[in-house]
Amino acid sequence: MTMTDPKTALQPVDRVEPRTRLKWLRDMMLIREFELRTMQAYQEAKIGGFCHVYIGQEACAVGCIAAANPDDPVITAYRDHGHALARGMEPRYAMAEMFGKSGGCAKGKGGSMHFFDQRTHFYGGHAIVGGQTPLGVGLAFATRYENEVLEQGAKRITLCFLGDGALNQGALHEAMNLASVLELPCLFIVENNRYSMGTAIERGTAMAHDLSTKAAAYGMPYYQADGMDVCAVYNVMKRVIDRARAEQAPAFVEIKTYRYKGHSMSDPQKYRSKDEVAEYEANDPIRRLADALIASGDLDEKAFRALSQSVRDEVRDAIAWAEQSPEPDPAADLYRDVVREPFGPYGPTTPPEMCGHEPGAVAEE
Amino acid sequence: MSAATATTTRQIQFREALREAMSEEMRRDPRVFLMGEEVAQYQGAYKVSQGMLEEFGPRRIIDTPISENGFAGLGIGAAMMGLRPIIEFMSWSFSLVAADQILNNAPKMLYMSGGQFGCPIVFRGNDGAGGQLGSTHSWAVEGLFSNVPGLRIAIPSTPYDAKGLLKTAIRCDDPVFFLESERMLGNKGPVPEEEYLIPFGVADIKRAGADCTIVSFGRPVHFCLEAAEKLAAEGIECEVIDGRTIRPLDIDTIIESVKKTGYCVVVDQSWPFGSVASEVAAQVYERAMDYLDNRVYRVCSDDVPAPYSKALEQAMLPHAGKIIEAVKKAMYLA
Ligand SMILES: Cc1ncc(C[n+]2csc(CCOP(=O)(O)OP(=O)(O)O)c2C)c(N)n1
Ligand SMILES: [Mg+2]
Numbered sequence: 001m002t003m004t005d006p007k008t009a010l011q012p013v014d015r016v017e018p019r020t021r022l023k024w025l026r027d028m029m030l031i032r033e034f035e036l037r038t039m040q041a042y043q044e045a046k047i048g049g050f051c052h053v054y055i056g057q058e059a060c061a062v063g064c065i066a067a068a069n070p071d072d073p074v075i076t077a078y079r080d081h082g083h084a085l086a087r088g089m090e091p092r093y094a095m096a097e098m099f100g101k102s103g104g105c106a107k108g109k110g111g112s113m114h115f116f117d118q119r120t121h122f123y124g125g126h127a128i129v130g131g132q133t134p135l136g137v138g139l140a141f142a143t144r145y146e147n148e149v150l151e152q153g154a155k156r157i158t159l160c161f162l163g164d165g166a167l168n169q170g171a172l173h174e175a176m177n178l179a180s181v182l183e184l185p186c187l188f189i190v191e192n193n194r195y196s197m198g199t200a201i202e203r204g205t206a207m208a209h210d211l212s213t214k215a216a217a218y219g220m221p222y223y224q225a226d227g228m229d230v231c232a233v234y235n236v237m238k239r240v241i242d243r244a245r246a247e248q249a250p251a252f253v254e255i256k257t258y259r260y261k262g263h264s265m266s267d268p269q270k271y272r273s274k275d276e277v278a279e280y281e282a283n284d285p286i287r288r289l290a291d292a293l294i295a296s297g298d299l300d301e302k303a304f305r306a307l308s309q310s311v312r313d314e315v316r317d318a319i320a321w322a323e324q325s326p327e328p329d330p331a332a333d334l335y336r337d338v339v340r341e342p343f344g345p346y347g348p349t350t351p352p353e354m355c356g357h358e359p360g361a362v363a364e365e
Numbered sequence: 366m367s368a369a370t371a372t373t374t375r376q377i378q379f380r381e382a383l384r385e386a387m388s389e390e391m392r393r394d395p396r397v398f399l400m401g402e403e404v405a406q407y408q409g410a411y412k413v414s415q416g417m418l419e420e421f422g423p424r425r426i427i428d429t430p431i432s433e434n435g436f437a438g439l440g441i442g443a444a445m446m447g448l449r450p451i452i453e454f455m456s457w458s459f460s461l462v463a464a465d466q467i468l469n470n471a472p473k474m475l476y477m478s479g480g481q482f483g484c485p486i487v488f489r490g491n492d493g494a495g496g497q498l499g500s501t502h503s504w505a506v507e508g509l510f511s512n513v514p515g516l517r518i519a520i521p522s523t524p525y526d527a528k529g530l531l532k533t534a535i536r537c538d539d540p541v542f543f544l545e546s547e548r549m550l551g552n553k554g555p556v557p558e559e560e561y562l563i564p565f566g567v568a569d570i571k572r573a574g575a576d577c578t579i580v581s582f583g584r585p586v587h588f589c590l591e592a593a594e595k596l597a598a599e600g601i602e603c604e605v606i607d608g609r610t611i612r613p614l615d616i617d618t619i620i621e622s623v624k625k626t627g628y629c630v631v632v633d634q635s636w637p638f639g640s641v642a643s644e645v646a647a648q649v650y651e652r653a654m655d656y657l658d659n660r661v662y663r664v665c666s667d668d669v670p671a672p673y674s675k676a677l678e679q680a681m682l683p684h685a686g687k688i689i690e691a692v693k694k695a696m697y698l699a
Binding site: 073075104105106107108109110114116117118123124125126128131133134135136137138139140141142143145146148149150170171174175177178181182336337338339340341343344349350351352355 | 395396398424425427429430432434435436437438439440441442443444445446447448465466469470474475476477478479480481482483485514515517537538539565566613
């Protein structure tokens with residue numbers, strides 16, 4: 001599977017309504033806006049700890065998740081805001097989590113790197129590089145076990161996202177080997193943004209020029225997609241997912257993408273040139289999809305402005321909601337959620353406020 | 366012990382007790398499966414899972430490659446989705462390469478996800494020195510892992526306790542580290558035919574006595590009993606408390622005993638610095654300082670890597686001789 005020429009038109013998408021592509025556009029715009037405001041809030045010291053934004057990579061999460069079923073498990077690394085939102089977590093719970101508030105998706109106990117959403121089958125946000133990949137294989141094991149031992153449920157596949165830096169972690173290699181020998185429907189999706197922190201992929205990864213070798217080592221099919229084109233991501237993933245679902249087998253996907261911002265909030269970015277960043281920004285997945293929809297007559301400038309306004313409003317509301325959400329109460333909350341069966345100093349476990357709502361259907365105050 | 370009074374009690378090996386616990390729970394709950402190195406076709410590296418492949422089939426008794434980090438993580442992912450994995454480590458010594466999964470993920474997932482994703486998983490395998498295996502294979506991991514919040518740690522000393530505690534572990538909605546001992550797998554003991562469970566956090570007084578309290582966990586409990594037997598011949602009656610679980614720790618039973626005896630010796634096969642014994646001693650001081658007639662004495666492994674030589678290994682591990690000496694010192698008799 002080859003990449004589209006980034007300078008030309010987007011890949012045509014089979015059997016996808018313009019309405020759906022408009023939704024992808026909005027999803028990507030929402031993630032972008034959410035993260036611009038995240039950066040701002042970080043500067044204002046409303047967010048602490050480590051925080052990694054996804055700006056530039058939105059087409060990866062949106063395209064992959066669009067191609068999956070809503071109950072296919074999703075798991076990723078610490079750069080997780082985009083995946084959680086693409087899956088349907090309401091921005092308010094995501095923002096409140098970063099603000100460390102009790103209304104956060106993890107009640108302020110996880111932070112930016114540890115988003116979780118049971119309702120949308122989003123299994124986290126994992127901050128040890130590569131550590132999520134054995135878990136992803138376990139999710140795939142469980143879906144197969146449900147089908148074959150418990151004899152329930154439809155066939156599912158697991159989307160297990162990782163960064164290019166995780167290619168060099170033993171955990172990934174153990175995970176891929178296990179997925180292969182146990183025949184588990186886990187899709188290892190490498191978001192290759194060319195850097196792990198300040199290390200260019202060529203400096204840290206053998207065979208960086210040909211990652212299909214990684215897949216070959218474990219007997220898995222390899223696919224590649226242009227991560228700056230959400231339609232290309234969708235097209236590739238649709239085929240990968242359909243096949244993995246039917247065969248209940250693993251696959252390895254490399255999505256070529258780029259992050260526009262620093263690795264985290266404190267990164268002087270000495271390892272790359274401004275020109276390189278500008279080159280990718282000129283090829284922005286959001287702008288490209290908007291242009292394509294305008295060219296096909298499915299969107300006009302006025303509707304685009306309205307869309308921009310609506311995501312701005314949604315994120316502004318999310319911030320307002322997060323700000324008014326109460327701080328966790330150390331006396332009540334510190335010793336809760338440690339265990340499901342309380343003992344000693346540990347209190348009971350309760351789901352976050354978010355779990356009382358249907359995904360995407362937050363009641364307005 | 367209720368085992369002694371049950372009418373249909375048999376003498377079975379420790380490994381058989383473990384197998385019965387797993388098999389009964391697998392018959393009861395189809396979400397339970399067993400995974401690990403050599404658990405299926407080989408019938409268990411130590412024959413704990415012998416025959417289970419035949420009964421439950423390859424979808425529930427699953428051989429893995431030698432990838433502890435990988436299959437530990439696989440189990441945790443499956444547990445997040447509601448399955449009930451039993452993950453066997455051939456030895457807890459090998460769990461160290463799975464440290465990220467078993468320490469970062471299993472015990473903290475529920476907290477980090479704000480109460481959304483629990484980990485009902487059991488990790489089990491041999492702990493403590495085997496027979497002259499050298500330092501890499503002789504880990505007593507309780508000292509390391511009892512420092513981690515979110516975990517339960519069970520460490521039985523008899524077939525009866527092993528079965529009842531393992532069944533509780535498998536039914537637990539939270540992660541459990543279950544520490545067995547290769548040196549005890551062949552030990553026989555009374556186990557009733559009838560089903561029973563042993564709750565966590567309930568110590569067992571393996572021998573009653575009014576003169577000195579001895580607290581221990583796992584295999585060294587037997588050395589304590591041996592020491593108590595010899596001390597009894599000298600007229601010193603020790604109360605031997607088998608903690609059975611380290612987390613939760615049944616400190617109440619220990620405190621009750623110390624209030625009665627006024628003396629306390631803690632015997633623990635992990636290394637002394639920051640050990641389980643240190644924790645028990647600290648809690649005894651916090652709760653029963655005024656009842657103590659002497660300081661708490663600890664008997665741990667010597668603070669050196671586990672050696673190969675039989676003589677050196679024996680010298681390093683807790684044994685009856687060291688325990689007798691500690692009891693006598695504690696009671697101002699030496
Ligand atoms: C085991 C481990 N080592 C180091 C780190 C620190 N660290 C966090 S992110 C990162 C770079 C990872 O890069 P990549 O996998 O390419 O993901 P990206 O940041 O590009 O999304 C490093 C070194 C960590 N979190 N975990
Ligand atoms: Mg990267």
